[in-house]
Amino acid sequence: MKTVIYHNNRCGKSRxxxxxxxxxxxxxxxxxxxxxxxxxxxIRDLLKKLGKKPLEIIRTKEAVFRENYQGKNLTDEGWITALVEHPILIERPIIVRGDKAWIARDEAGLEKI
Incomplete structure (x- = not known):
């Protein structure tokens, strides 16, 4: 089964x-x-595999979030639109294998690889 990594080279945990x-x-x-x-x-497919809502994979410390979305109460589709428009907001790295996905930011996530 092939593994996919959604990667941001500027992120140490992703590297x-x-x-x-x-x-x-x-x-x-x-x-x-x-x-x-x-x-x-x-993004919807990833969320399904992750078993998460859009807001759960948003990087709320990013400037884009603070400037445009902090304090807003969007629907799931609204948050998905935000992720499409500002992919920097997507938590990383996301690993996908088959119908499962996880965010590999800690040792437990890395061990699944």
Whole structure:
């Protein structure tokens, strides 16, 4: 089963997850989501695999969030639109294998790789 990593090269935790994948020797697909932004459909699919709501994968400390969305009460579709328009808001790295996905920001997430 192929593994996919949604990666931001500027993120240390994302680079660490990528290194773990590379060292595993297993095939994987690298998606640099800032260079190739996700569609709303792709985000919905990721959310389903993650078992999360859109707001749960939003980086609330990003300037874009604070300037445009802090204090707003959007619907799930509104948050998905925000993620499409500002992919920097997507928590990373996201690892997908089959119909499961997880955010690999900590040791437990890396161990699943």
């Amino acid at each position: 660490c997850a990528l290194q773990v994948l590379e060292e595993s020797g297993k095939p994987f697909e690298l998606i640099e989501y800032l260079k190739t932004p996700l569609t709303a459909t792709e």
